[in-house]
Structure formats: C-alpha cells, structure tokens
Amino acid sequence: MMATKLYGHPLLVPTRRVALCLEEKGLQYEFVLVDLSTGQQKKEPFISINPFGQVPALEDGELKLFESRAITQYIAHAYPDMGEPLVPKDPYKMAIVSVWTEVGSQRFEVVAYKLIYELVIKPKLGKVTNHGVVDQHQEKLAPVLDIYETRLSISKYLGGDEFSLADLHHIPIVYDLLGTEIKALFDARPKVSAWCDDILARPSWQKVVQAMQI
Amino acid sequence: MMATKLYGHPLLVPTRRVALCLEEKGLQYEFVLVDLSTGQQKKEPFISINPFGQVPALEDGELKLFESRAITQYIAHAYPDMGEPLVPKDPYKMAIVSVWTEVGSQRFEVVAYKLIYELVIKPKLGKVTNHGVVDQHQEKLAPVLDIYETRLSISKYLGGDEFSLADLHHIPIVYDLLGTEIKALFDARPKVSAWCDDILARPSWQKVVQAMQI
Numbered sequence: 001m002m003a004t005k006l007y008g009h010p011l012l013v014p015t016r017r018v019a020l021c022l023e024e025k026g027l028q029y030e031f032v033l034v035d036l037s038t039g040q041q042k043k044e045p046f047i048s049i050n051p052f053g054q055v056p057a058l059e060d061g062e063l064k065l066f067e068s069r070a071i072t073q074y075i076a077h078a079y080p081d082m083g084e085p086l087v088p089k090d091p092y093k094m095a096i097v098s099v100w101t102e103v104g105s106q107r108f109e110v111v112a113y114k115l116i117y118e119l120v121i122k123p124k125l126g127k128v129t130n131h132g133v134v135d136q137h138q139e140k141l142a143p144v145l146d147i148y149e150t151r152l153s154i155s156k157y158l159g160g161d162e163f164s165l166a167d168l169h170h171i172p173i174v175y176d177l178l179g180t181e182i183k184a185l186f187d188a189r190p191k192v193s194a195w196c197d198d199i200l201a202r203p204s205w206q207k208v209v210q211a212m213q214i
Numbered sequence: 215m216m217a218t219k220l221y222g223h224p225l226l227v228p229t230r231r232v233a234l235c236l237e238e239k240g241l242q243y244e245f246v247l248v249d250l251s252t253g254q255q256k257k258e259p260f261i262s263i264n265p266f267g268q269v270p271a272l273e274d275g276e277l278k279l280f281e282s283r284a285i286t287q288y289i290a291h292a293y294p295d296m297g298e299p300l301v302p303k304d305p306y307k308m309a310i311v312s313v314w315t316e317v318g319s320q321r322f323e324v325v326a327y328k329l330i331y332e333l334v335i336k337p338k339l340g341k342v343t344n345h346g347v348v349d350q351h352q353e354k355l356a357p358v359l360d361i362y363e364t365r366l367s368i369s370k371y372l373g374g375d376e377f378s379l380a381d382l383h384h385i386p387i388v389y390d391l392l393g394t395e396i397k398a399l400f401d402a403r404p405k406v407s408a409w410c411d412d413i414l415a416r417p418s419w420q421k422v423v424q425a426m427q428i
Contacts, residue, residue: 051361051364051365052317052321052361063306063309065309065310065312065313066313067313067316067317067320069312069316070309070312070313070315070316071309073308073309073312074305074308074309074312077305077308077309078305078306078309091288091291091292092277092292094287094288094291095277095279095284095285095287095288095291095292096279098279098281098283098284098287098288099279099280099281099284101284102281102283102284103266103281106281107266147265147266150265151265
C-alpha cells in the first residue's frame with residue numbers, strides 16, 4: 001500500500017486539523033509542504049488533486065481528497081477502531097456530533113477565521129491589523145461562546161460526553177486565538193475555558209505543534 | 215413513537231433541503247411553520263431546540279436537531295435502507311461524497327446565498343437589489359461552475375455515479391437561481407445544465423415544491 005501523504009502548510013488551521021486527526025488515529029503519514037508563497041497550490045500536480053487550488057489535500061493509496069472536514073470525516077469512518085473513535089457509531093449520538101460539527105463550521109469558524117487573519121496571519125506577513133474588523137468579529141464571537149458555555153455545562157464535550165470531530169475541528173483555531181487578545185473572551189467563560197485546556201492538552205495536538213513547529 | 219416534526223419556513227433553502235431529504239427517504243413528517251416576521255425563531259419554545267435561533271430544526275422522537283446539513287446527515291445515516299441511500303456505506307465512496315458536500319457548503323453555497331438574497335429574497339420583501347453585489351458574486355460563481363462542469367464530465371453526480379447528499383443539498387439553491395438572470399451561467403455549461411435538469415426533476419423535489427407552494 002502506498003504511504004498516506006498530507007499536502008499542506010503548517011501556518012493554516014485546515015492543514016493542522018488533518019494532521020491532528022491522523023495523530024488521533026495513530027496513522028503514519030508523510031507531510032508534503034506546499035509552497036504557498038510561489039502559488040504551488042494553484043499549479044500542477046496539486047491542482048489535479050484539488051481543482052480549487054487550496055491546501056490541505058490527502059492521498060491515501062489511490063484515494064485523493066480535499067476539504068479538511070471531508071478528510072477528517074473520511075479518517076474517522078475509514079479507521080473506526082484505531083485510536084479515538086471521533087464519530088459515534090450510534091446514529092442518535094452521531095447526529096449530535098454532526099450538529100456541533102456544523103455549528104463549529106458555520107457559526108464559530110467563519111468568525112474565528114477573520115480574527116486569526118487579522119491577529120495572527122497578518123502580523124506574520126508584515127501586514128497591518130485592522131482593529132475595526134477585530135472589534136466587529138469579537139462582538140460576533142461573544143454570543144457564540146455564550147452558547148458554547150451553556151452547551152459545555154450540560155455535556156463534557158461539544159458533541160456529547162466523548163471527545164469527537166466536533167471538538168477536534170476547533171483545536172487549531174482555539175490554539176491560535178488563545179495567543180491573542182481574544183483570549184479574554186474565552187477566559188471569561190469557565191466551562192469554555194476548561195474545555196480549551198482539556199482539548200489543547202491532548203497528546204495528538206502536542207505532537208502536531210512539535211512536528212510542525214507551530 | 216412521536217411524530218417527526220420539521221420546524222421551518224418554506225422561503226428558505228435550508229428548510230426545503232430538510233423537507234427534500236425526508237421525502238427522498240419516504241418519511242412521514244409534520245411541517246411546523248415558524249413565523250419569522252414576528253421573530254418566533256428567537257423565542258421559546260424554538261430557542262430551546264436551536265440556541266442560535268435559526269430555522270430549520272427537526273424533532274424525531276426525543277432527538278432535537280438543528281443545522282440543515284447535520285439533519286440530512288442524520289436522516290441518511292439513521293434510515294440507510296429506506297428510499298435513496300444518499301450516503302454510500304463504503305468509506306472510500308463516502309469520502310468522495312463528503313468532499314463534494316463540503317465543496318457545496320464552502321465554495322458554492324456561500325456565493326449562491328448572496329445571489330439568492332439579492333435576486334429572490336429582497337424582491338419578495340420589497341427591498342431593492344444591489345446589482346453591484348450581484349455582479350461581484352456572479353464573477354465568483356463562474357469559476358466554481360467551471361469546476362463542476364469538469365467534475366460532471368467524469369461522474370454523473372457530484373459525489374460519484376449515484377445521487378447523494380452532495381447533490382441533494384444543491385437542489386433548493388439551483389431551483390432559486392434558475393429563476394433569475396444567473397440561469398445564463400448554468401445554461402452556458404452543458405454538463406452542469408443537464409445535472410440541474412436531472413436533479414430538479416426528482417419526484418421528491420416536486421413534492422416539496424407542491425407541499426410548500428414554492
């Protein structure tokens with residue numbers, strides 16, 4: 001069998017998310033750095049894997065996948081008995097994980113990405129942070145975190161009592177945001193804050209941080 | 215067993231999407247109209263089902279779900295042997311469906327929603343369409359449809375040779391867009407155009423159009 005290859009860039013949340021999922025399953029993989037500064041992701045051979053020209057992508061044998069959430073879904077379903085289950089087999093429990101995975105994607109991440117771009121990516125690229133955009137998205141993130149606080153008061157993790165993809169998808173985002181002024185929003189909510197400590201302490205994430213020198 | 219209840223509004227794509235999925239599975243359900251004009255979705259008892267205060271939501275016995283894509287995932291996984299499968303059991307085939315479901319969500323829908331808001335929703339609410347926004351998003355949609363054209367040249371449906379959730383999620387969006395000037399973008403691409411004809415002709419969608427008087 002051919003080796004599993006992850007194509008991506010360590011600076012970006014979606015790449016780290018897939019690496020994290022592979023680590024949770026204890027899967028061996030080769031990391032292939034895609035040079036975004038020269039637009040390698042928009043050229044062959046990468047564009048043949050992802051016609052949208054964005055990282056990450058995964059090659060697992062003959063299977064070629066893109067879109068980070070689709071890749072983690074695949075890993076969770078293709079390797080159910082390795083490492084952490086990540087997706088429950090019971091359709092009722094799976095449904096709750098799906099709800100909170102979608103919440104993460106549609107409510108949390110859309111706002112968080114704007115904050116990460118302004119407060120983490122721009123400074124690294126030598127660009128100037130737009131504090132108006134930061135304030136605006138900080139205001140949008142607060143009510144989402146209020147709902148997370150309520151949710152995490154009734155279940156240990158977002159998708160239920162077990163760690164799942166719903167939590168995993170948040171880890172690289174939370175990691176970035178806690179290194180910025182946005183940390184105050186998390187600190188002000190005890191359940192959210194404890195959940196952040198818990199998920200960031202996972203050995204899988206420690207390995208990603210070390211391997212990718214984040 | 216308690217009846218399945220779909221809470222939503224017929225004007226909105228996500229509500230229609232869930233109704234369509236229930237029809238594909240041949241499931242009986244009660245449609246509960248949520249009066250958005252009085253902000254019913256932001257109040258009890260609805261807010262206890264979806265803390266984000268948005269339709270649709272689904273009650274299936276004791277299970278309460280929200281986020282349309284999570285609901286269709288649940289229906290597909292909970293009723294695998296009824297009606298159309300919608301999600302393949304084989305993890306390799308399922309992975310391809312996941313990729314194109316994510317593409318629909320992250321690349322197509324984000325742009326399409328802006329067009330639907332300007333060209334379908336605003337006129338219904340007596341508001342004025344912003345043609346600058348339309349032009350801008352038309353330009354964004356074109357390259358996405360080019361990628362769809364290539365994809366649909368090598369497989370009959372987005373997620374493979376069988377109709378799946380990846381296609382289903384597009385139906386209410388395509389239906390709305392084909393009633394606007396954006397139709398020209400679809401007509402210019404023969405594979406995309408044939409795919410639209412095919413998926414819109416499904417009896418499940420005809421039932422939704424009739425039942426919801428769209």
